[in-house]
Structures are given as structure tokens and as C-alpha cells.
Amino acid sequence: MKVSSKGEYALRALLVLGQHHGNVLSIQEISDKTLVTVHYLEQILLQLKKLGYVSSKRGVKGGYFLEKATDEVNIGEVIRDLEGPLSPMACASITKYEPCPLEEGCQLKPLWSLVRDTIAFVLERTTLEDLLENRLPFIKGDELDVIKRSY
Template identity: 65%
Template structure:
């Protein structure tokens, strides 16, 4: 999994909007705070608006604001909707599975699945509010339990 600049900038915008939820931000103000050009940021905001994370208001006092409370926005959902599957390889993907040439005998697949599970677990446990408050869950270690990843 690789997060594109679009995904990173969308998260930056969501963080800024969430820091003073439900404040309305003009595109120019958001651009300054996220360090993303207005044109590119507007395209990103339209996309995340279509996903239901952002609302916009037109006019002189218009701008963008979160459509949901920051605690209700799960980072894993945002990333999946913007970037696609979390798996590093298609053979480890839950949502976009692609068989590989060595299907059934590949010794790397368990590693790719574990990486996907750990990434998914962390992103699914992290809300926008967690990012804003710095309250990220930091696993000390992880281990496999019946094929499921448990972070402790």
C-alpha cells in the first residue's frame, strides 16, 4: 500500500477541518493551512465531499466544513475510499483479490496478508479525532491468533 499525495492532502484537509469543527473554512484558508494549492485542494475536497466527509456552502461567507464529527470519521475508511485496497499485493487483498502465479505454494503470501492485517487494524482503530488529539494507539507488539492479528 502506498498513500498518494491526494490521500495525504485529503487527510491534511480533514484534520484542519476537524481541529475547529464545525468551523467553515474558505478554500484559500484551507490551502494556506494544508500547504496544498487551491486548485488541487478544491479537486480533493470535491472528491471527499462526494464521499460524505465534507460539506460546502456557496457564497461570500461560504467554504468547507466536516459533514461528520471527527470521532465518526475512521481513517481506514477514508484511505480505502481514496486509495483502494490496503494490501501490499493483490493476492493478500480482501476487497480486490488477484491470484498470483504461485497460488497455493507462495511462501510470501502469509507475510503480505500479515502486513495488510496490521495496516488495516491500525487504520480501522484510528479516527480523525485520534489524529487531532494525538491519541494514536501504539502497539508494542503483535502476534497471530488463529489467523487474526492482535496488537498488544
């Protein structure tokens, strides 16, 4: 799995909108806070709107706002919606599986499956609210704990 600039910028935009939840922000305000060009941000916000994460308001005081509560925005879902499967290899993907001629007896597939499961485990347990509150999951032994980090 590789998160493209589109995925990174979408998360940045969601964080800015989450910080101002309940308010409408102009695309220029979002651009200024995310350092993403207005042109590229328009494309990303349109996609986020189609996916139901944000809505827009027209007019002089128009712009974008978060459609869902911050605790309802699951980071794993956002990444999957924008980037596709979380698996690093198609042969280990659950949602976009592609067979490999070397798959039978492959000693790498269990590794790729573990990487996929670990990424999914963390992202699926992280919400926009968690990011806004600096509560990040981490793996402790065989368990996933959540801590508040200070930077």
C-alpha cells in the same frame, strides 16, 4: 499499500476542518494551512464531499466544513475510499483480490497478508479525533494500545 499525495492531502484537509469543527473554512484558508494548492485541493475536497466527509456552503462566507463528528471519521475508511485496498499485494487483498500463478504454496503471501492485517488493524482503529488529540495506536506484544503522544 502506498498512500499517494491525494490521500495525504485529504487527511491534512480533514485535520484542518476537524480543528475548526462547526466552522466554514474557505478553500484558501485550507490551502494556507495544508500547503496544498487551491486547484488540487478543490479536486480532493470535491471527492471528500461526494464520499460524505465534508460539505460546502456557497456565497461570500462560503467554503467547506466537516460533515461528520471527528470521532466518526475512520482513517482506514478514508484511505480505502481514496486509495483503494490496504493490501501491499493484490494476491493478499480482501477487497480487490487478484490471483497469482505462483500463489499455491507461496511463502510470501502470508507475509503480505500479515502486513495488510497490521495496517488495517491500526488504521481502522484510528479516527480523526484520535489524530487531533495525538492519540495514536501502537502494537504492544499481541495487543494494540492507544497512547497520547507529545511531539
